[in-house]
Amino acid sequence: MPVTVKAHIAYRFCQPTDFLLQMEAAPIPEQILTGPGLATSDSAHFARVPGQDDIGHRIWLRVNGDFTADYTITADVQRTLADIATLEALEPHQLPGETVPYLFDSRFCPADRFHSFVDAEFPDLKGGARIVAIHDWVASNFTYEPGSSIATTTALDSFVERRGVCRDYAHVVVTMARASAIPARYVSCYAPGVDPQDFHAVAEVFLADPSGEPGTGNWHIIDATKMADPAKTVKIGVGRDAAEVSFLTSYGMAEMLDKQIEVTTA
Structure with missing residues (x-):
């Protein structure tokens, strides 16, 4: 079942702040991902680390000022369901x-x-x-x-x-x-x-x-x-x-400016 995801977040950090971002769909066998993926504004640091149980990724970022992230993918969900x-x-x-x-x-x-x-x-x-x-x-x-x-x-x-x-x-x-x-x-x-x-x-x-x-x-x-x-x-x-497993975990003050999520099926 193809599912299209479009997500946008915007935050403001008033001083250099480390935070974990986890908003990308997990690249696992039960869901095949295609599309442009994640685009973020400039940051002083950007590093992916494995998610819990190696499902998905977290991203360490360090930002001072305004930050945006845009994520667009289509996921072909091939999950086996049981009674x-x-x-x-x-x-x-x-x-x-x-x-x-x-x-x-x-x-x-x-x-x-x-x-x-x-x-x-x-x-x-x-x-x-x-x-x-x-x-x-x-x-x-x-x-x-x-x-x-x-x-x-x-x-x-x-x-x-x-x-x-x-x-x-x-x-x-x-x-x-x-x-x-x-x-x-x-x-x-x-x-x-x-x-x-x-x-x-x-x-x-x-x-x-x-x-x-x-x-x-x-x-x-x-x-x-x-x-x-x-x-x-x-x-x-x-x-x-x-x-x-929060989509954003901040180790400092963070102000949310905007969040928009759109999830649709073909």
Whole structure:
């Protein structure tokens, strides 16, 4: 499924400032990228570094003054989708090593606080069936409300208030999945149908491969906002939560001047 992405950001830095930029789609097998790519204004430093799990890239920049970045690509999304409800979870001792960090608590995802809730709310469900139930519970009980959360809002905060934006929905799904001993990570992405259109966030969970081969599994996109179709979602990067995969992380004062995101299908 071809998806066209056009993104523009503009910032002002009042003194020389280092920041990480992560707004390019990840060049991974499930999405083939073509197009002009990224163009930035002048900077004193520009260096790419690998993204988390080698998915995508971050860019270190150092800028003093106004900065702009424009990004245009077409992504041919070739993701294999599965009937998640039919998939089993791997027992924790069977998990590949690279998935283990996604079982632990992180800054915005206090999974340890949710063990009793998921066991009481989904007592007879395991694996993919529990993930589908978590998705449906969040989708039914939360209200999508722009401006209702802030940069420090955690999954526990969102759970109490029952509202948020894509970031918050993803954090809650990730947290409940980890509380169920299912590895889960936060994914930044582009997706058509997001309203209002912006950088988007979804969850991704690791479940057993249908082949039944011991210790093998795959990551699957879960979006409780119901705005992102996994077949049309273009991944940017992954992390334990939003702190690790922000489109811009500044190590100094930064003023946003403009942001425009356009994501369309052919």
